[in-house]
Amino acid sequence: MDNGIWATWYDLPEDGRDEYLDWLHSDYLPSIQAKPGVAWAAHYRSDGGGPDMQKVRDVFPETRNTKDLGTGTQFLMLVGAPEPWTLLAPSVMDEQAALTGEARKMLDLREGVRPCIFTTFARVNGPDMHERPAGTTPGPAIQMGSFRIGDLENEFDVGAWYAQYRLPHMAQMKGCIAARVMVSVAGWAKYSVMYEFTSLQARMDSFELPHEALALDEEEWTGRVVRYTQHTPGSPTVGERIWPPIK
Numbered sequence: 001m002d003n004g005i006w007a008t009w010y011d012l013p014e015d016g017r018d019e020y021l022d023w024l025h026s027d028y029l030p031s032i033q034a035k036p037g038v039a040w041a042a043h044y045r046s047d048g049g050g051p052d053m054q055k056v057r058d059v060f061p062e063t064r065n066t067k068d069l070g071t072g073t074q075f076l077m078l079v080g081a082p083e084p085w086t087l088l089a090p091s092v093m094d095e096q097a098a099l100t101g102e103a104r105k106m107l108d109l110r111e112g113v114r115p116c117i118f119t120t121f122a123r124v125n126g127p128d129m130h131e132r133p134a135g136t137t138p139g140p141a142i143q144m145g146s147f148r149i150g151d152l153e154n155e156f157d158v159g160a161w162y163a164q165y166r167l168p169h170m171a172q173m174k175g176c177i178a179a180r181v182m183v184s185v186a187g188w189a190k191y192s193v194m195y196e197f198t199s200l201q202a203r204m205d206s207f208e209l210p211h212e213a214l215a216l217d218e219e220e221w222t223g224r225v226v227r228y229t230q231h232t233p234g235s236p237t238v239g240e241r242i243w244p245p246i247k
Contacts, residue, residue: 002039002080002135003120005182006087007144007192009237010072010110023106024077025243032079037086040137044076044239047200049143050208053238056215056226061150063230069188070114073234076144080135084119084185092117093186114232116146116187124167126176128198139177139196140246141203145236146189147229154228161225162193169211170195175202189232200240 012020024043033041048054081087093115099107132139149155162181170179177196184190197203214222240246 001082004081004084004087004185005118005120005192005194006079006081006092007116007118007146007187008077009070009075009112009114009146009232009234010077011074011112012109013111016109020106020109021242023102028103028106029077029243032092037081039080039082039135041080041243042078042137042241043243044078044142044237045242046074046076046234046237046239047141049236049238050204052208052213052216053236056212057231057235059215059223059226060229060231061227063148063232064150066188069232070112071233072110072112072114073237076142076237076239078138080138084117087117088185112233114188116189116192117185118182118187118192119185120180120182122162122167123178123180124171125178126170126173126196128175128177131198132177132196137244138194138241139198140241141197141200141239142194142241143197143203143207143236143238144192144194145229145231146192147231147235148188148190149228150230151228154225158191158225158228161221165221173206173211175199175206193236200238203238 029041029043032038079092096107149158167179170176175198177198179195182192214220215226217223
């Protein structure tokens, strides 16, 4: 299983980007994936989603208490482990900070770095789960949001929305591989949700147009709960997997 997720959002400058990506995909991520206890590692490039996705982001309330919060949005590195404590004993953050030489040079190219460690508390499989056997690398396309709830009393409504509406719909959605809701063990965001799809096009056809667009209507339950959330920069990330390569 992969109940623990280490997520790192960041940007890269154009100068040195190709060299960094070659190092990350041929050296760093394979070495992380080979560590005892690590289930998988993956790397996604943000696509941004369709026009309705940006409209949804525009209705989120202003995010507060963001001192020292990394603002990266271009790339998302994910590492899965059976449980979050696997990522803390030893700490993946301490190990990364201790790297020297070429690894340090490459990691220092990243800008706006925003790490978080999550633990999964709810998940469903979609109709296309056969595309990703349990515990293996997430699907070719994902949408992953990270956020806090502005007011404590609204957390119950958001939780009920995921349990009664969003996750049951994801379990039946064409092109959906799986969906999970997570809480933070360490990092700014308190919650995260990751939806996996067979492709960006499948996400657009089955999810963004008929479901995410409901957030634009304040009379819809979806429209109400998104107005409770304070998201990290660029959230939710809509991305396509660039490592391991999509076959």
